[in-house]
Amino acid sequence: MxxxxxxxxxxxxxxxxxxxxxxxxxxxxxxxxxxxxxxxxxxxxxxxxxxxxxxxxxxxSPSEKKSPTATTTYQQVGNKQQIIIVGSGPAGLFAALRLIELGVKPIVLERGADVQARRRDLAAINKDHFVNPESNYCFGEGGAGTYSDGKLYTRSKKRGDIRRILEIMVAHGAKEEILFDAHPHIGTNKLPKLVAELRQSIQDAGGEVYFNTKVVDLILKDETIKGVVLQNGDRVEGEAVILATGHSARDIFHLLHQHNILIEAKPFALGVRVEHPQILIDQIQYHCTGDRGPYLPASSYALVHQANIEGQDRGVFSFCMCPGGFIVPAATAPGEIVVNGMSPSRRDSKFANSGIVVAVDENDFKEYAKHGALAGMIFQSAIEQKACVIAGGTQLAPAQRLVDFVDKRVSSSLPETSYQPGLASVEMREVLPKRIAQALQQGFRNFGTRMKGYLTNDAQIVGVESRTSSPVKIPRDKDTLEHPQIKNLFPCGEGAGYAGGIVSAAMDGERCAEAAFARITNKS
Known part of the structure; x- marks a missing residue:
């Protein structure tokens, strides 16, 4: 070689x-x-x-060349021991496939709709401003990643086999270029078919996948989880439960809190989406005067700045940058505004958007301390509800031209946007906590010195980008991955605080599947 x-x-x-x-x-x-x-x-x-x-x-050489090991054909597990997986995002789906490889039957329970039916729920948000709290951009088959971009880049090199995850995706329909592109990306328009193929592999092997099936309680006995209770009253029992519910399943965090099951407040990040014309970002990044030409992909950027607010350093950084993409409404309940970004596979939108967020810690939500481990989540929710009220009470998002925000002026008009429900011109400092707004203003000034042309009123900020990661962590043993208090419970993925994207969540799903298998095997 x-x-x-x-x-x-x-x-x-x-x-x-x-x-x-x-x-x-x-x-x-x-x-x-x-x-x-x-x-x-x-x-x-x-x-x-x-x-x-x-x-x-x-x-x-011919002897060195390795054929991909991933397949769409798995052993039959229909009559085997079963493990319950709550959530069908990347963590849940890859946990299910790994359990099948290990000879265990997965029972996947998803509160939202399947990928096809989910499209109607997304259309209702964009066109009618109606948010279905069970099926939306965050909830439903494939999880938040399915309809919010599909970036496959991860820095989690030590947590699992990245190549293996990507090869499984290729076996289920992704292009082989994701195996070697430095920043692999599938695209929101291509991911639903891949997710449906993953589900088909699970079902073909005898696993079970249920949609519109919400878990509302846990079956506990002697500090051991025996199964879950569904909204219709049915009880589903299994040898273990892998909890892979994502970063926005607030009802699950409330449920754990009500049962006095140990959870912890976790730092996260909060801010806005900034939207530029893609041609402007291309000209800055590719040093061109016109368009980028037919072969170069839409350009991206990564920026970070240490702002100093009241003598305290605050990290300001770009997050989930979406070249050639769209800003989407990611609320999970009526009466709140949340934005996220996504890109189709071609990345051919005329807009570029990126989260620009500020690190948040317990000092920012100390007034919510009475809520204990849920303090950060309640703080997060309060800002989302405030954004909704200020923008008019629908899914119109609060927005402001970029220079106007930095210079503290309300924008008399707003540029064209990719955000389908529409925008409302507001003073974003009324939406954001004071220190967050100040840090963002410092960050944007700094970014403007590093990318000439970035700080422009042809760009705008749209709020709020608040679901960057889970505000709650569900602890687990670092070796067994089991909850330290509840036996046979395996907190998993982004919602539990152990992943930050599609690939890292998938790898964590596999690890939890292996840990749950080891637990039930040793027990029996």
């Missing part, structure tokens, strides 16, 4: 039909089976005015 790096033009690197053939040609190799060229990383290098694409490749 030998690793080489090729420097290609965008036209060479992103021509899907010619890419593989071109690699052999550039290396002077024949595609005859003697040597295989396998791309392992493709990344854009825009440091100079001449933008290039760097492609790292492995040259493999």
């Amino acid at each position: 030998k690793t080489v790096e090729l420097v290609l033009s965008p036209a060479e690197a992103f021509n899907e039909e010619q890419f593989e053939t071109l690699l052999y040609k550039k290396l002077g190799l024949k595609k005859d089976g003697d040597v295989y060229v396998q791309p392992v990383k493709r990344s854009i290098d825009a440091r100079s005015r001449n933008v290039v694409v760097r492609v790292q490749c492995e040259l493999l």
Whole structure:
């Protein structure tokens, strides 16, 4: 095996039909089976005015070439021991597939609709301003990631096998380029089909998946979980419960709190979405004067600044940047405004948006301390409700031109937006806590010095970006992954505080499946 790096033009690197053939040609190799060229990383290098694409490749002999191990055919587990999984986001789906590999039957319970039916619920938010609290951009098959972007980049290198997760996605319909792109992305328009294929694999193997099935209570005996109670009164029992409910299932946090099950307040981040014309971001990042051309993808950015507010350092950073994307309404209940970002697979919207958020700690929500471990969540909810009231009480989102926000002026008009329900021009400092607003103003000034043209009134901020991560952590043993108080309960994924995106949640789902399997195997 030998690793080489090729420097290609965008036209060479992103021509899907010619890419593989071109690699052999550039290396002077024949595609005859003697040597295989396998791309392992493709990344854009825009440091100079001449933008290039760097492609790292492995040259493999026939004996070294490995075929993907992922499959869509799994063993039958219909009559095996069963483990309950609450939630069908990436953590829940990948936990289910791993349990099947281990010979256990998963019972997946999802409060929301399947991916197809869920589209109607999303349309109702965008067009009619109606929020279904059970099925929306956060709840439903595939979880929050399915209809809010589909970025697969993760820094969680030590938590599991990233390649394995991506190969399972490829086996279920994702393009092979996610295996080597530096920042892999599937796209909101492509993810629903992939999610449905994952579900089909679970069902074909004898696993069970139920939609519109809300868990409202836990079956507990002698500090051991025996199963769950559904909204219709049915009881579902299993050998263990993997709790993979996502960062917005506030009712589950309330339920654990009511049962005096140990949970903890967790720091998170709060802020806004900033929306620019994509062509402006391209011109800044790619050093071009016109459009970026037919081959370069819509450009992105990553920014961070340490603001100083009242003598305290506050991290201000970009989050979930969506080039060529849309801002979407991510509320999970009527009477609140929450925004998130998403990009279709082509990233061909004329807008770029990114969360710009400020780190929040317990000092920010100390007035809610009486709520104990739920203090951060109640603080988060209060801001979302305030945003809704100030913007008019519908799903109109509060917004302000970027320079106007920094200079403390109400915008007399707003630019065109990708946010379908519409915007209301407000003074965003009335929506955001004072210290958060001040940190954002400092951050935007700093970003404007580092990306010339970024700080412009052709951009606007839209609020609030509040669901960056769970405001509650459900503790677990670092080795067994079991809750320290309740036996056979395995807190999992982003909602429990152990993941931050599709891939890290999927890896955590697999780890929890393995831990639950070890627990029931040792017990029996």
